[in-house]
Amino acid sequence: MFEKMFHLKEHGTTVKTEVIAGLTTFLTMAYILAVNPNILGTVMDRSGVFVATALASAIATFIMAFLANYPIALSAGLGLNAYFAYTVCLGELGGEANAFQVALTAVLVEGVIFVLLSALKAREQIINGIPVNLKNGISAGIGLFIAFIGMQNAGVIVANDATIVGLGSFGEAQVCLALIGFLIILILAHYKVPGSVLIGILATWVLGICAEKLGWYHVDAEAGVYSLIPNFSQGLQLGGIRNTAFQFDFGWVAKHMIQFVAITFSFLYVDLFDTVGTVVAVADKADLLDKDGKLPRVGKVLMSDAVGTIAGACLGTSTITSFVESSAGVAAGGRTGLTAATTGLMFLVSLILSPIFLAIPGFATAPALLYVGMLMLSSAKKISFDGDIADVAGAYMAIVMMPLAYSIATGIMFAILTWVIIKVAEGKFRDVSPVMWVVFVLFALRIVTLVTNFM
Template identity: 50%
Template sequence: MERFFKLKEKGTDVRTEVMAGLTTFMTMAYILAVNPAILGTTGMDSGAVFTATAVASAIASFCMALFANLPFVLSAGMGLNAYFAYTVVAGMGYSWELALTAVFAEGIIFILLSLTNVREAIFNAIPATLKYGVSVGIGLFICFIGLQNAHIAVDSSTLVTIFSFNNSIKNGTFQSEGITVVLALLGILITGYLVIRGVKGNMLIGIFATWLLGIICQIAGLYVPDPDHGFYSLIPSGILSAPASLAPTFLKFDFASAFAHPLDFFSILFAFLFVDVFDTLGTLIGCASKADMLDEDGKLPEIKGALLADSIGTVVGSCLGTSTITTFVESSAGITEGGRSGLTAVVSGIFFLLALFFSPIFLAIPSFATAPALVIVGFLMIQQVVKVQWDDLLEAIPAYVAIFAMPFLYSISEGISLGIISYVILHVAAGKSKEVTPLMYVLAVLFILKYIAL
């Protein structure tokens, strides 16, 4: 392992990498429950989607270790799975088989783009200050996701507000949602204290501690499971389970419909392509910046292998029966634990495979228990804000645009696109057009056309 993963060179060891891999998996385990639920609305077999998600995540993460030796873990991307189910299938009326075909085609195109260095060139074209802005924006974005998962931040007439404890009290007692919010807030404090004390495995301990408190509340009758409203039992229903068959979704492509409706198929394919390209690039930028993996020119030396792993994961995932596989921003949780090599990705991949046989345990991990880790990881990622050249307004304002766009518009890709557009326009307006690379001009034009056409 030392020779293959170069642990000493990367300043890490086996224990640290194992802890980092487990931590990343724990913060991502929710995808094993959420993805089948989302894709199941299209008519896909939920059991098959669960198996496909776990296997594809493992294979893609193993590829990340093999091709790039980076601590990034992959799974079915949130947002992309919602677009798959709610827009393409439910909204446009296409079959899930056609949507799966578009995902497969997207993966093939991504492999070609990765091998021809197109995606690598895009990554390298983004200025260093803008990359730091992307990292900070992702920190705020992942914090917001954590607050939402814990129901601390909820919908309101002002778009978003804090959870109302008064509305959660009935007959003088807290309802389950109020209990989970309190537990999540306690989890944030527990995890934050562990980080302050420099305790190894602080994120993982925080997750288990919050989950354990939830179990105690359920046993005491304070937390009452209500599956119809999304409150499931915190106590695993068992230990072992047999993996569901992949037969209902394996290689279920519909090329006939794709050729019969080429324009519609292309629009679906383009949407998948755009979101995946820039979500992945944004995640790689953010996580690599947090781990100090970027070189003096702001480049990630192993990025070609990372992008290839992402592409292969998408192809494999579509063949098995799941939506686009992409690098998860939750990888930053493992990086925070000290993960620096592909061994972190391998460990997470192994746990995805183990989840096939221990699904009752992993599916019992509540979102309010993993939310504190996301909130604290967000805090650690926004520390990159000091690297933004705030005294150079021409560089700082586009970075600021990328920072606020990600959490407020709820999209990593939108943050990158608006950051690049503002960067190019401001440099041209300031008479500094020569400082902008040709590829940045191309990207800015493509982003503008995207907003006009979509």
């Protein structure tokens, strides 16, 4: 059955190898089941987000397995979930009661657009219209942004009246344990231990439980500091999905169309090149690219991502995207969709562990954000700082504005506006693709709305 479905012999693999590879992939990306509820839980029901993340990840990964037959797993993308919670819900929408519903609506629309773009085979053409420097600058900026969020969640970086931000207190268990967890992940990653990020999170959490028992970590529910010990008395805590599933607000969209388009486009833009870059990187590692460096059945791969995003929006989580951690499964021998199917099955199994994942605090997931942020920041080394000043300035604005303005969308907006304006000033109109002109106009309109709001 597996041979007929996944063509194992053709890819030089076996059922055992594929299953082990799928388990390896799951271990390397299971941290998202703890991180995503902590990030989106700032504006949504945490238990609902956990269930939505597990189910949407399973659905999207199964589609990748059976439609595209590739060893690539999907889940809620880091950076995109931070944009969802901190930029859109708490920033642009000011923490309104319906903020997460507006954001979920944007994710749904983004998914529908991606389905259309994938069906029309236009997605890669759009990717090619975006300058390479901007892609790398945005990736690096997102890395700094999610690292900043991680340090905030752990109290490593705190508000300071004199300098805006400052170093947290090392008298707090959260601060010390988060930094220790980061070091654990780095050491495990050095020795190529499978699941190093998940192990780092769990180790930090266990150390936190010890700190709670010793009285160093103080539980104060009124201050939002909860016990780290899992509560199994309430069962699997799966009912929260009722508070997140199909929570859309099209009425708000109709009244704020320009703002909504800007929000949706930011989701679209980041997911656009993030998915293609990840898929190509994993496929290259698995030796799945053809002689021209292209990926066979790429349309089905992108369609899996698009449908997964729609499923995620309907269930109640931010954009679903391909995970570069899939390369760990590939390194373990995974070559077909059976690897992805195994990973998808593990996401379903994880539902019975909901009390454990929901007990993991923000400071325990902070090391994962710091580590992933570090990996994303490495894109900065690909930026050509000796080339056209427009390319340099565009990438620079993305890197600087995302963490400092606390917004991925703002970073993308300033990067693109700067790049187009400088290109025009240089007289290089032909360098600006139709895609970039459309994006420029959208963000220019966004600037106009921001100006009029303050007049």
